[in-house]
Amino acid sequence: MNPTIMQVVPVTFTYPVHFTEHLFDPQHSLLDDTLSGNRPASDQVPRVLCVVDDGVLAAFPGLEAQIQAYFAAHPDLCLVAPPLAVPGGERCKSDPKQVERVHEAINTHGVDRHAYVVAVGGGAVLDMVGYAAATAHRGVRLVRVPTTVLSQNDSAVGVKNSVNAFGKKNWLGTFAPPYAVLNDRAFLTTLEDRDWLGGLSEALKVALLKDAAFFGWLETNAAALAARDREAMDYAVYRCAQLHLEHIAGSGDPFERGSSRPLDFGHWAAHKLESLSGYRLRHGEAVAAGVALDCTYAALSGLLPETEWRRILAVLRTLRLAVHVPEMGSGAQDAQDPGSVLSGLNEFREHLGGRLTIPLLTGIASPIEVHEMDHDLLRRAIALLDDVQAQGHVPSPALLDPQGAL
């Protein structure tokens, strides 16, 4: 019999994440530099298909014309068609026709593996277009232009894409690093407050996991961020993106083949809350509530000192992010009920595959992993957060005493 061959395939993915403003201003060279920098042969003009979130088109009525003007002013690039508009938000991920539309445009306009899809929009649109681009011709080049806080600081700088299937979030997807990410701060100016603030929950999350100094900065600057200070937001987006990128590059498991997902702090509840709300809750809002829940659980279980728990809840409060939402329910819920947030624990285990692994904090920037959570303690945490949200302030220390009122 022939001996076994152990195949080892090393692959290195490299992509730049740029931070800029007014990307589609015809005077701005960044997009042209990005697309014309790696031309296969000098006689070929790079072909570019633009796909744009219709929510962004509504917020920036001149954008479509500006994109066309940009390419008109840069004849070393070929815009193969007028920008293709796709529905913004989670609905674009739940409608299989949207992936088909992007595939059809890629096919019709001859976008090959050396051509580009430039996707402009929020995280959901980038996820959907990314999935279409990653599966066409085994992957055409994807340039992400994220337009929300959440996508600029988190999802769009990473290596994943997805759409929903079988009624399940992100059931279909691939790991596919982008060709480039172009973060344009001007897109953030028209965001609703809930999206401006909600996106900061991922910044808080990554600070809590990895960087006490960044958490301190968020504490100091939470009021300015809530008042829509643009310089503060610039730093929050940059530092969050940077921590996220460092995690992916240094984790040793960028394509998540293990059971552990260290960045998914607060996410078991967040995914379930989003789903229970029928996506009324935005991802960032759900993450804020999920982080509050797991921090409160950690505090009640004696892992996280109460003083640090109070600091975390104070930041969420200053950022006007709810620590309890109606979908979180009361302290009396049945974990077997699929309508209970607690059933999200098992769904999260199934989603990860293998063993349940949940990050919890023992302090700021000091996470550990646990493999089970106590349902009674979770119910106590939910009841406590319900109280905090209703009263509008963090309760007196006695509430955290296991012998106390709760």
Next chain:
Amino acid sequence: MNPTIMQVVPVTFTYPVHFTEHLFDPQHSLLDDTLSGNRPASDQVPRVLCVVDDGVLAAFPGLEAQIQAYFAAHPDLCLVAPPLAVPGGERCKSDPKQVERVHEAINTHGVDRHAYVVAVGGGAVLDMVGYAAATAHRGVRLVRVPTTVLSQNDSAVGVKNSVNAFGKKNWLGTFAPPYAVLNDRAFLTTLEDRDWLGGLSEALKVALLKDAAFFGWLETNAAALAARDREAMDYAVYRCAQLHLEHIAGSGDPFERGSSRPLDFGHWAAHKLESLSGYRLRHGEAVAAGVALDCTYAALSGLLPETEWRRILAVLRTLRLAVHVPEMGSGAQDAQDPGSVLSGLNEFREHLGGRLTIPLLTGIASPIEVHEMDHDLLRRAIALLDDVQAQGHVPSPALLDPQGAL
């Protein structure tokens, strides 16, 4: 403005390629060892979904029962459902319902990122199931059990999957290394001669590109291979798979981001011939004709010495692989006609993206790359091969003289 972050993500994919016999014999430990070797937690039994080529089920009527008996004898594994049969051959890649069926089975039976899809079949089935597995949950573990010469020595040991879309071969797909490849020589025994022999065209191809000693071995053993000598086939499969794996690991471009595809020797014509034949031609047969065409072109253009051209054609002849097929047409065809094999050149360029890059031989195991091919010379090569095939022998040297009969 914040500085650009250059993200570098190193990923190493590792997978074993085993060579064995009677994999599903309940006494055989290889499959169990493969599936239970990397268990996420000791209390969990690995879940396994089997998907099997219906052509293989027809050739081995006891196979389905044997697979079930295997898992019954190995209670440390959980077969989640009876094996799912899918149509064999190219038709499974052209019918989107087949991918949906595999996705549905993955969803229904709770196959997560730590569970396994075991795909048993020819290259087309492995391509289709591989695409479904790679996109479900961003990739569930795929164990390939290739059952043909061509898949055991070439496609199934590599890092690609695909299905057809928009009437185009492999339009949808991803790069996704398998979890393991289990080559079972017993599956080859029932192959039709045309599949036994056709699969050797990839062995000839890789020998011509990379290994003069292997070409010499093929010359010496062509008659034994044609007589279905199993030991000879074992070595031919092993050495071809090994050269293929070495190429992928050492190419520096395993995910084919450049324009060059050094292993696609003879493939511009092969892809077109398959398509023109409505897939009457098998891939291996088309590759044989494509290799013959590009070798003849190289000989006519003075690149490849005539003595080596004669040796190559002699091996093809001994293996009973046609050097000219009806779809290749005559020496009078119009390259602009989409029904002409010559139009395959431009389609190949579009498929690669970027610049046309074609490997040609200057000798055995001595390839170069060219970026254009002369249509008149190609027409002469086609006419010459038509003649060789019709006459049943390689013509006298004068035919290769540009001043000669052609």
